[in-house]
Amino acid sequence: xxxxxxxxxxxxxxxxxxxxxxxxxxxxxxxxxxxxxxxxxxxxxxxxxxxxxxxxxxxxxxxxxxxxxxxxxxxxxxxxxxxxxxxxxxxxxxxxxxxxxxxxxxxxxxxxxxxxxxxxxxxxxxxxxxxxxxxxxxxxxxxxxxxxxxxxxxxxxxxxxxxxxxxxxxxxxxxxxxxxxxxxxxxxxxxxxxxxxxxxxxxxxxxxxxxxxxxxxxxxxxxxxxxxxxxxxxxxxxxxxxxxxxxxxxxxxxxxxxxxxxxxxxxxxxxxxxxxxxxxxxxxxxxxxxxxxx
Amino acid sequence: xxxxxxxxxxxxxxxxxxxxxxxxxxxxxxxxxxxxxxxxxxxxxxxxxxxxxxxxxxxxxxxxxxxxxxxxxxxxxxxxxxxxxxxxxxxxxxxxxxxxxxxxxxxxxxxxxxxxxxxxxxxxxxxxxxxxxxxxxxxxxxxxxxxxxxxxxxxxxxxxxxxxxxxxxxxxxxxxxxxxxxxxxxxxxxxxxxxxxxxxxxxxxxxxxxxxxxxxxxxxxxxxxxxxxxxxxxxxxxxxxxxxxxxxxxxxxxxxxxxxxxxxxxxxxxxxxxxxxxxxxxxxxxxxxxxxxx
DNA sequence: TACTATATGCTCAATTAGAGCATAATAGTT
DNA sequence: AACTATTATGCTCTAATTGAGCATATAGTA
Numbered sequence: 001x002x003x004x005x006x007x008x009x010x011x012x013x014x015x016x017x018x019x020x021x022x023x024x025x026x027x028x029x030x031x032x033x034x035x036x037x038x039x040x041x042x043x044x045x046x047x048x049x050x051x052x053x054x055x056x057x058x059x060x061x062x063x064x065x066x067x068x069x070x071x072x073x074x075x076x077x078x079x080x081x082x083x084x085x086x087x088x089x090x091x092x093x094x095x096x097x098x099x100x101x102x103x104x105x106x107x108x109x110x111x112x113x114x115x116x117x118x119x120x121x122x123x124x125x126x127x128x129x130x131x132x133x134x135x136x137x138x139x140x141x142x143x144x145x146x147x148x149x150x151x152x153x154x155x156x157x158x159x160x161x162x163x164x165x166x167x168x169x170x171x172x173x174x175x176x177x178x179x180x181x182x183x184x185x186x187x188x189x190x191x192x193x194x195x196x197x198x199x200x201x202x203x204x205x206x207x208x209x210x211x212x213x214x215x216x217x218x219x220x221x222x223x224x225x226x227x228x229x230x231x232x233x234x235x236x237x238x239x240x241x242x243x244x245x246x247x248x249x250x251x252x253x254x255x256x257x258x259x260x261x262x263x264x265x266x267x268x269x270x271x272x273x274x275x276x277x278x279x280x281x282x283x284x285x286x287x288x289x290x291x292x293x294x
Numbered sequence: 295x296x297x298x299x300x301x302x303x304x305x306x307x308x309x310x311x312x313x314x315x316x317x318x319x320x321x322x323x324x325x326x327x328x329x330x331x332x333x334x335x336x337x338x339x340x341x342x343x344x345x346x347x348x349x350x351x352x353x354x355x356x357x358x359x360x361x362x363x364x365x366x367x368x369x370x371x372x373x374x375x376x377x378x379x380x381x382x383x384x385x386x387x388x389x390x391x392x393x394x395x396x397x398x399x400x401x402x403x404x405x406x407x408x409x410x411x412x413x414x415x416x417x418x419x420x421x422x423x424x425x426x427x428x429x430x431x432x433x434x435x436x437x438x439x440x441x442x443x444x445x446x447x448x449x450x451x452x453x454x455x456x457x458x459x460x461x462x463x464x465x466x467x468x469x470x471x472x473x474x475x476x477x478x479x480x481x482x483x484x485x486x487x488x489x490x491x492x493x494x495x496x497x498x499x500x501x502x503x504x505x506x507x508x509x510x511x512x513x514x515x516x517x518x519x520x521x522x523x524x525x526x527x528x529x530x531x532x533x534x535x536x537x538x539x540x541x542x543x544x545x546x547x548x549x550x551x552x553x554x555x556x557x558x559x560x561x562x563x564x565x566x567x568x569x570x571x572x573x574x575x576x577x578x579x580x581x582x583x584x585x586x587x588x
Numbered sequence: 589t590a591c592t593a594t595a596t597g598c599t600c601a602a603t604t605a606g607a608g609c610a611t612a613a614t615a616g617t618t
Numbered sequence: 619a620a621c622t623a624t625t626a627t628g629c630t631c632t633a634a635t636t637g638a639g640c641a642t643a644t645a646g647t648a
């Protein structure tokens with residue numbers, strides 16, 4: 001038999017995240033139904049430049065530093081004209097731009113464990129998943145691992161695993177066949193929601209051992225701001241005193257001589273990121289199991 | 295101006311790693327000068343299947359589970375016929391197959407901190423880097439971070455950063471312009487050595503929080519075997535008693551009733567991987583700074 | 589002034605990590 | 619058989635780190 005080198009087109013997809021009002025938000029198009037994306041063109045001198053071009057053209061936004069996420073090779077497409085979809089992640093603190101910013105947790109309502117609402121969603125999911133798994137131990141085991149059931153612990157980073165499990169169990173649907181349920185969350189076109197889940201997984205993992213949060217908070221911030229940023233991204237509440245101890249011991253921040261104003265209570269000191277000491281940054285721990293309240 | 299969707303070819307590259315005689319080895323072609331790779335063809339129904347096809351064709355090896363590493367879009371190539379290089383990583387315990395297995399540390403002699411030889415290489419590198427950096431604080435800072443100089447700590451995972459820094463400083467060369475120096479290590483064609491560095495970084499990070507090591511050791515192993523596997527991959531020596539405490543406390547392994555035979559000293563008990571308890575696997579710590587001896 | 593709300597300092601117990609000593613079990617040697 | 623070399627395994631001790639919560643400080647507001 002003879003072999004032919006396949007030609008393909010490359011599509012570039014961007015997941016740009018910002019924080020606003022204590023919610024992580026993603027830049028979208030078409031009323032939240034898809035991510036900024038476009039094909040690699042002959043004019044583009046690199047993948048990243050192609051990505052920047054499309055994001056700027058479609059949303060007016062200029063990307064800063066980007067990180068590659070994953071490359072999907074769509075097997076379902078025609079042999080002759082393949083599509084390779086290369087996805088990237090970026091962060092910005094300037095989400096003020098007009099445009100389709102959507103909360104992450106519209107797409108993944110089960111991921112925001114700061115709220116009690118999430119817990120009721122998770123209860124429903126648990127029931128449905130158990131129905132799906134039946135007595136197949138392999139499925140049960142996967143459900144337990146992904147959703148921290150049956151004594152297993154919840155793993156923040158496993159956003160993609162949870163999404164894919166829900167998909168496999170038929171509990172989430174994408175564009176065209178939405179079931180308007182409390183579980184489903186907002187759907188997207190194609191596999192864009194899966195790409196979004198990949199980004200969320202990566203970012204949650206990343207903020208634990210790199211100072212990436214600081215790209216999302218203002219130049220000057222209070223320790224509570226920083227904590228709330230971490231909580232928004234990880235979807236979990238943290239213990240206030242321990243969080244500040246962690247941050248201060250690692251000397252990740254330096255004091256300014258200014259204080260927050262115009263808020264209730266004792267005014268909080270403003271800090272700034274101390275770039276020099278950020279080699280080993282661990283903001284992981286300091287969790288408070290407030291989730292168990294409800 | 296008019297825009298044209300670019301067509302491109304996709305090349306698939308594999309980094310297959312095994313452990314043999316206490317050394318991590320990678321499957322190569324052409325006497326170690328490149329990695330198994332080939333273009334995506336119309337016959338391939340997915341990227342992974344294309345990868346498997348080429349590896350099997352070129353080396354006779356059938357890949358198991360693979361993990362995507364990174365997609366390089368070569369900007370230097372002609373506009374009309376672009377190349378997208380998608381790289382993957384895989385592990386196997388069956389490195390016995392004939393073929394071009396090469397030690398990782400032939401390519402990165404500065405990464406194997408188990409040996410004293412490495413330390414002399416690092417000394418040389420340190421000197422040369424300082425020469426390159428001069429009094430540019432930005433360069434100095436990067437050298438310190440990457441190589442754990444000047445009070446900073448050595449980060450196992452930063453293999454790619456170190457390689458790229460050495461490249462930038464002109465201390466490593468690729469095919470065609472080898473300088474046969476003790477520092478350089480073995481060179482490869484194109485950017486294959488960079489892909490290898492990416493794989494090393496990823497694997498070193500991965501073994502710390504997943505049970506990936508168990509894919510590289512035999513079904514039954516002693517705790518020392520397991521420790522030596524970790525040491526080979528991370529390039530660092532560990533404290534024996536603390537390592538076994540860590541492994542046993544996390545119940546990552548289960549005893550068998552068999553013992554190792556045919557070796558000196560008290561025979562060691564054989565263990566096997568305990569898959570059920572492997573959700574939170576942390577084999578990080580338990581380091582012994584034997585490196586400081588020399 | 590008293591009250592409320594938030595920031596910040598500090599303590600205490602439990603757990604984990606780093607280092608090293610002591611004993612156990614084997615093969616080979618005298 | 620006693621001794622030695624060598625590796626495995628058990629155990630201790632101290633220093634850090636983590637989890638949780640109490641106490642005090644400093645603002646605005648009734």
